[in-house]
Amino acid sequence: IYSNSNNYIIAVHQQYQTSGYASIQFAITAEFPDMDTGYIEDGFDYCVEPGANLMSYPCDSAVALLDAIPSDALSQFEGIIGAGTAASNLDGVWVGSITNLSPGSGYWIKLDASASMQLIDAIPSDPAIVYNMHYGANLISFPIPGSVGIGDGIPDDVEGFFTGIIGEGVAASPNPTLGWVGSLSAFEGGKGYWAKVDQSVSFSFIVDESSSRLYSKSYYGDFDYAQSTQQAFYFIEDVVFADGESIESGDVILAYNENVLVGAREWFGAFTDIPAMGADGSSETIGYCDGYTNPVMKLIKKSTGAEYILDSEIPSWSNNELFQIGVVYARESVLPTEH
Numbered sequence: 458i459y460s461n462s463n464n465y466i467i468a469v470h471q472q473y474q475t476s477g478y479a480s481i482q483f484a485i486t487a488e489f490p491d492m493d494t495g496y497i498e499d500g501f502d503y504c505v506e507p508g509a510n511l512m513s514y515p516c517d518s519a520v521a522l523l524d525a526i527p528s529d530a531l532s533q534f535e536g537i538i539g540a541g542t543a544a545s546n547l548d549g550v551w552v553g554s555i556t557n558l559s560p561g562s563g564y565w566i567k568l569d570a571s572a573s574m575q576l577i578d579a580i581p582s583d584p585a586i587v588y589n590m591h592y593g594a595n596l597i598s599f600p601i602p603g604s605v606g607i608g609d610g611i612p613d614d615v616e617g618f619f620t621g622i623i624g625e626g627v628a629a630s631p632n633p634t635l636g637w638v639g640s641l642s643a644f645e646g647g648k649g650y651w652a653k654v655d656q657s658v659s660f661s662f663i664v665d666e667s668s669s670r671l672y673s674k675s676y677y678g679d680f681d682y683a684q685s686t687q688q689a690f691y692f693i694e695d696v697v698f699a700d701g702e703s704i705e706s707g708d709v710i711l712a713y714n715e716n717v718l719v720g721a722r723e724w725f726g727a728f729t730d731i732p733a734m735g736a737d738g739s740s741e742t743i744g745y746c747d748g749y750t751n752p753v754m755k756l757i758k759k760s761t762g763a764e765y766i767l768d769s770e771i772p773s774w775s776n777n778e779l780f781q782i783g784v785v786y787a788r789e790s791v792l793p794t795e796h
Contacts, residue, residue, distance in 0.1 A: 513646075
């Protein structure tokens, strides 16, 4: 919020609650006191949850990793993963190749408890920062505290080179008719993204139409699983039922690796993306997908609680992949009537 009379910007805590889950999405507890200097007096605060958080670094110059983590919270950080690089906290001693957090880069931040990261006396990222993308998946940041729609934020002259965007538990895929489809509808400040392109390309985000609104939604229903740093998404165009039922908003599709729940998404329309988490070496993801997995998908009707098995040739799981599996068929699950 920009105060014209005082010539400074006050960033606002933004909190949301959906489906019984409450958490802080992203918060900046700082005044940007002087539009001339651009300095942040009190610093950025990241509010992150236990487990894996896909974040970005919002400042214009690199900062030493340990300078970004308060000493009293150091023990809660398990590690940080970048694109092809990582650092791990071994009883307070950080080892690995990540020594600095860099502008333009995204990071998986893993914690064993809720904690915060604070950046003091930092200058915000240049909104015109150039991202130099190589073929395949690139782990990048978003340069401003606000948000902008996926299609609005990517310049038209390079948008055709993007094959998908993956966030923390959400994804978007370009569709020739519908535009961008999936649960990820906007880039948001403080978050990291795997941006997938089919050739090398350089671009800057278009942030002229940015908004302070947060677009995140919960599509998990009442089914809980651990967020992993390894994830894939299966886009379902439609579901056809053998008994004449039809799929409705609020029905939940579950992904399993054998008997382990690895993902869930409420149906929100054509090309709903079903996440499937992979085993990333943490105890929370034991039994999750790997390269030998073909996830099994089930559907639960919100109105009746009836359970269905989705019959389709589900491609083998692979990290950071977006699979288009089209129309699938649902047959009612036969439950035993006696123990």
